[in-house]
Amino acid sequence: MCVCSSLYIIYSVVNDHDARTKLLIGLIRLYSMANLNDIIKAFEEALDCWGLVFSGSEGLKTIPPAKVQEPLKELVKVAKLIKAHTTKVGIIFEPSKLAQSSDAAYTTVSDLSKSFVLYMSVVAQLSPDKISSLFYKEILNSSHTLVSTAASLTAELKVLNDKSGKSSDDKKNTEVDVRLISVGKVWNACDELVKLVENGNLKFLEKKTRLQLSLIEDGLDEFSEWAENPEEFDLVDPFGLDEFSEEDEEDGEDAEDAKVPVPDDGESTSSSAAEATMLKLSRFSKQWVQKFKLIKLLFLSINKSLPSIVNGTDIDEIYNTESIISKEADLLIVELMMSHSLTEDVTEHSIAVDKACSKILSILKKANKNSDNKTKWCSSWEIKYKEMSEAMYD
Structure with a gap:
């Protein structure tokens, strides 16, 4: 069993949150000394772990928070950095060139994985009390989407790397399309998150307020x-209840028959x-x-x-x-x-x-x-x- 696999098994059974995170970062660094497939695998495992963090009851308590002065501004910076690294990955993993660019591919995946480590630590620093639970939950939802799209990208990077130099021209064209689609999804997730955070919590409240107002209107x-x-x-029948009536009006009653009868003199009071x-x-x-x-x-x-x-x-x-x-x-x-x-x-x-x-x-x-x-x-x-x-x- 390789050292990386041993560390990952240890990581899987460790309960202490800080220790788990340090092991996760250590795994990424250790894999960076291995081959391209290993660094992609390490990144994929990290993304899967973070995906569980967003859906788990413990949430971001498992991630050591960053200590930046303005976490929202930092989140925007890191999201843009992730988009830039994703662009590089998309270029370098062009199937016809990947076999000759393994070192560069290795570096770009490593850089992308490190930017996600930074991103998660900044998200962990956010405080619902400061920005509102409403806005905080939306940022978490957008972050979960970003992590999920990145996980899909890594799965496709593995396929591209495995088939590097072996695919026919037709298969290469198909793989290029898949690669570009995955990169585009990560771009979109980054753009949506940047737009959300830059607009701020008040703009998001306004959006939700208009939704509530539409329910009244x-x-x-x-x-x-x-x-x-x-x-x-x-x-x-303003609520359309007649549509569900068991009476089919087969007797030919028209709208006039349904009207309230005119009272006689004895009913005037x-x-x-x-x-x-x-x-x-x-x-x-x-x-x-x-x-x-x-x-x-x-x-x-x-x-x-x-x-x-x-x-x-x-x-x-x-x-x-x-x-x-x-x-x-x-x-x-x-x-x-x-x-x-x-x-x-x-x-x-x-x-x-x-x-x-x-x-x-x-x-x-x-x-x-x-x-x-x-x-x-x-x-x-x-x-x-x-x-x-x-x-x-x-």
Whole structure:
């Protein structure tokens, strides 16, 4: 058994995180004294290990963190370095030239593997509390993609190296295509990660905020139409429930037959009460349509209302609260349109939306305690929202 294999077996059974990482780096360095196939194998094993790190419960605790001053900027630098090394690997592993360039190929793979060691240590330094768990998880997802695409590249490098100088012209052309596809995937993963990190956590929050807003807007147009005349709109089955009805309407009933029958004189009192209930429901719903428009304005203004540097926990709180608003708003709309009355559930969902909006305002005010203009905007929005809420119950 070779020294490299022995070390790898030891690495596989060692539980101490720091010791495992040191052995992993040692493996890469030791393989660098061996042949090209060995360095590719070492790199592939390292990438597989890092892939498990991203999906494991321990996460990046197994990786000793770097100690750079600005880890996000460093992450961008290393991602660009990985892309540059990948480009060199793609050029040198051109099948017709690989047999004459084994030393250069060996060096480029070694350099690429070392850049990934550096990359993983920088990722391990990132703090969810500083950049937000929301942004942190997205960086981990992008990093996992990068590691996975690099692992696919190494698998293809092994095939190219094994067939170096032995392939026919047709096979070489096929292998060139495969090589370029793998290199392109690594490039794309690097570019996406650089774009994500350079845009920053606030830009990512804005993207997620717009997604939450779209969930609210999805049913808002239909709800607005329904709020104008709930009784008439209900006759056209807004949720498409008739499609699942067991009754096939084989008796030839048309839309007119489905209408509520006109009450006779003896039912005039109950009819008036029903009319009053529907008017109250319509008025309440139309007020919510206006409140949803104000909530939309709040969502669109969140990023503009935040300072350029904001605590990561504030970003997470804002996003989690946005999720509550979109969920409760959807439940509120469905309950109103299905129950046709102001039920306890309607009240419960209404209060939940109101409280969540108030929470976002509190976060924005706290984050902007040194900016009078931004806190004034929050106060103005809050006053307008309260006026609408009070008008609903007059």
